Amino acid sequence: MKITVIGGGPGGLYFSILTKKAIPDCQIDVYERNRPDDSFGFGVVFSDETLGEFLKRDMQSYELIRSKFAYWDDIIIARDGKEISIAGNGFCGCSRKTLLQLLHQRCQEEGVNLHFEANVDDLSQFSDSDVIVACDGISSQIRTQFENEFKTKITLKKNKFVWMGSTKPLEAFTYFFKQTKHGAFAAHTYQYEKGMSTWIFECAPETWEKFQFDTYNEQDTVEKLQHLFKEELDDHPLITNKSHWRQFPHITNENWYKDNIVLLGDAKATAHYSIGSGTKLAMESAIALSDAIIHNPNNIKQAFQEYEKSRRNTVEMIQYAANVSLDWFENMDRHIQHPFYQFAFGCMTRSKKVTYENLQIRDKSFTDKVLEEFNNDVYQSELISESKPIEIPAAFSPFKLRNLKLQNRIVMSPMGQYSAENGLVNDWHFQHYSSRAIGGLGLILTEMTAISNTGRITLGCTGIYTNNQIVEWKRINDFIHQNTQTKIGIQLGHSGRKGGTKKPWETEDLKDKWELISASAIAFNEHFPTPKAMTLEDMDLITSQFVQASKNANEAEFDMIELQAHHGFLLASFLSPLTNIRTDEFGGNIENRLKFPLRVFTEMRNVFPKDKPMSVRISATDWAENGISPEEVIIIANAFKNAGADIINVSTGNTVAHQKPQIGRMWQTPFSDIIKNTIHIPTITTGYIQDIDQINTIILNGRADLVALGRPLLLDPNFVRNAQAYEKFQANDIPNQYKMGISHLYPLKASERKQVEGMKKALKPKSNKK
Numbered sequence: 001m002k003i004t005v006i007g008g009g010p011g012g013l014y015f016s017i018l019t020k021k022a023i024p025d026c027q028i029d030v031y032e033r034n035r036p037d038d039s040f041g042f043g044v045v046f047s048d049e050t051l052g053e054f055l056k057r058d059m060q061s062y063e064l065i066r067s068k069f070a071y072w073d074d075i076i077i078a079r080d081g082k083e084i085s086i087a088g089n090g091f092c093g094c095s096r097k098t099l100l101q102l103l104h105q106r107c108q109e110e111g112v113n114l115h116f117e118a119n120v121d122d123l124s125q126f127s128d129s130d131v132i133v134a135c136d137g138i139s140s141q142i143r144t145q146f147e148n149e150f151k152t153k154i155t156l157k158k159n160k161f162v163w164m165g166s167t168k169p170l171e172a173f174t175y176f177f178k179q180t181k182h183g184a185f186a187a188h189t190y191q192y193e194k195g196m197s198t199w200i201f202e203c204a205p206e207t208w209e210k211f212q213f214d215t216y217n218e219q220d221t222v223e224k225l226q227h228l229f230k231e232e233l234d235d236h237p238l239i240t241n242k243s244h245w246r247q248f249p250h251i252t253n254e255n256w257y258k259d260n261i262v263l264l265g266d267a268k269a270t271a272h273y274s275i276g277s278g279t280k281l282a283m284e285s286a287i288a289l290s291d292a293i294i295h296n297p298n299n300i301k302q303a304f305q306e307y308e309k310s311r312r313n314t315v316e317m318i319q320y321a322a323n324v325s326l327d328w329f330e331n332m333d334r335h336i337q338h339p340f341y342q343f344a345f346g347c348m349t350r351s352k353k354v355t356y357e358n359l360q361i362r363d364k365s366f367t368d369k370v371l372e373e374f375n376n377d378v379y380q381s382e383l384i385s386e387s388k389p390i391e392i393p394a395a396f397s398p399f400k401l402r403n404l405k406l407q408n409r410i411v412m413s414p415m416g417q418y419s420a421e422n423g424l425v426n427d428w429h430f431q432h433y434s435s436r437a438i439g440g441l442g443l444i445l446t447e448m449t450a451i452s453n454t455g456r457i458t459l460g461c462t463g464i465y466t467n468n469q470i471v472e473w474k475r476i477n478d479f480i481h482q483n484t485q486t487k488i489g490i491q492l493g494h495s496g497r498k499g500g501t502k503k504p505w506e507t508e509d510l511k512d513k514w515e516l517i518s519a520s521a522i523a524f525n526e527h528f529p530t531p532k533a534m535t536l537e538d539m540d541l542i543t544s545q546f547v548q549a550s551k552n553a554n555e556a557e558f559d560m561i562e563l564q565a566h567h568g569f570l571l572a573s574f575l576s577p578l579t580n581i582r583t584d585e586f587g588g589n590i591e592n593r594l595k596f597p598l599r600v601f602t603e604m605r606n607v608f609p610k611d612k613p614m615s616v617r618i619s620a621t622d623w624a625e626n627g628i629s630p631e632e633v634i635i636i637a638n639a640f641k642n643a644g645a646d647i648i649n650v651s652t653g654n655t656v657a658h659q660k661p662q663i664g665r666m667w668q669t670p671f672s673d674i675i676k677n678t679i680h681i682p683t684i685t686t687g688y689i690q691d692i693d694q695i696n697t698i699i700l701n702g703r704a705d706l707v708a709l710g711r712p713l714l715l716d717p718n719f720v721r722n723a724q725a726y727e728k729f730q731a732n733d734i735p736n737q738y739k740m741g742i743s744h745l746y747p748l749k750a751s752e753r754k755q756v757e758g759m760k761k762a763l764k765p766k767s768n769k770k
Helices: 010-022 048-057 059-066 096-110 141-145 205-210 218-228 278-295 300-330 340-348 356-362 364-380 427-438 467-483 536-555 570-575 590-607 630-642 669-679 692-700 719-726 736-763
Strands: 002-006 027-031 043-047 070-072 075-079 082-086 091-095 113-115 131-134 152-166 173-180 183-193 196-203 246-253 261-263 399-401 404-406 410-412 443-445 487-493 560-565 614-619 647-651 683-685 706-709
Touching (some): 002 010, 043 196, 082 364, 152 205, 152 218, 356 736, 410 719, 487 536, 536 590, 570 590, 630 647, 719 736
Parallel strands (some): 002 027, 002 131, 410 706, 487 560, 647 683
Antiparallel strands (some): 043 091, 152 196
């Protein structure tokens, strides 16, 4: 077998070593455009997991590399002179130049042919090669040559960054953050060998421009950054090596191979430096590619398929986490306003892979500081007059909106039950809401409740437009108020163009649909009729119905109202440019599209008691091209805030049928974060949040004030009680009739937690300090 490797980076070299060891009679040639001693960049970072792979695959490489590593166990986060050290993080660093030299040595020992100063742009000279490995970096000439076949996509991220070195010694991996009059800077720093450390500086493009940096003027960059980080550098110089300002390229390829050409390393996929080294990703993929070829030496296509199958999901997961981490750094100016420990906690949990419990196991002294700072803020606030138990979990801290005090931060999302008759709630709804109130929730938000008969989504949807409906809702609310400390709010809405449809479990659609209305005459999909574009008279009628529903909600003793302006229903249809193509005063720019929803909210607020809060639920993105923009979402949320909204319930999508949402753990929290920390209004977040650890993490890192659960509560009305037992939190609202259950539940959950912590400790990075 003849293998040609184009690109002499760590990934290509390590692939060559492993493959040559396993198939000694194969010929492997590595072509590198630079000289043997050239190296761009300073240090590379690895985790213990990656080192473990080296140990298993090639002991000689492992021993050579390990002898040159600098190890650290702590991560330090420093901001404007204040710092915190977080223990329990096992990492190691090495000079990139040293790493390449060690891999060169191993290649020569195994018989791999190395060709330096060999720039390859014509593959015809390798027509006799069985395999061509394209690992020629971010700017891969081979990938570019066949970008249509690989289906390459490159997206330049926003922030500007520059990679430098210094002689400043560092005891730990350290993030330095600096606030300036022109914006925030971050420096990602670590020592990779004695007397040498890596310094990656980044800032927003607006900050970069205000400082008048020049992309290629290294001397100017050095002078400005050495002045900015004078204290952090402790008078040590910054060292350059083609240290030009760049924007990080996020690279993906739909296809990883073409004929006998296969992609490896940065040519294939990049992961932002804030979660680890691209070198780590390249070498792990090198292991997988080598394994696949060793197992399939006579079927290269099968080998490539196995390689892609084994790594595709892992690489995409790492890239997703890296993008989430990158997003945090791109919004430093938003996060840096937080109190110090909250800011540090947000930095540590930015990629969502690390949670409060992970950090508590690694370094409890750190999480104790985070929690103490959070609870000091809660209990020193004028809103909460009680004494401050600093050890209370964040999820179980109180929260106040106007005169409404919630006993904890856990909310039940509106979830349609589709079980009403003529809009009238019944025993099903009574048990649904009352059982979850007894279960200890801070707040219940009812399913979308229609303001009129034709405002329902299905025939099974609830309403509050008749006296009987008010009476039956009040029966539920009275029970909740008399027997629990849970508060209950009603979500008022109108289905708009998504009305008159079947219940989710039904197979046949409604035969007798009522006339649908919307901002514009655009059907939701082929199964829905085209709605009528609303007239001014329609708007007057709908507004009056919302106002009457608000009065009815107060009469039914609801504690709060949430206005439904999300998921493409009636009011939401005015907000999105995908559903509002009007040419009158209610269409066009966002200010016009806001007019009708804002009018409805304002008139509702005017008739609802001033001591009771109101929420608005919006969709912060349509997950579709040319949909609502981030800038427009801020304008929308700010307009509702100014109109008297006390909290924004931040959802996303379901505006159009052709949406393409990016779903994952806690996937909607970034949108809540943007609104909460840009216009400074409390928010509710939701979206694949499954356990108390995630809830505590979200609240402590300041992404939301309340966390709403939907599906987790459908089959577990006692989610909160189980979480309280897991956290050893002594709740004071457990009904007398159920208190005997404490002696069973709390030991059970303590045992479960011990098992969970045992597994997390087993996965915790090990200390490599020498």
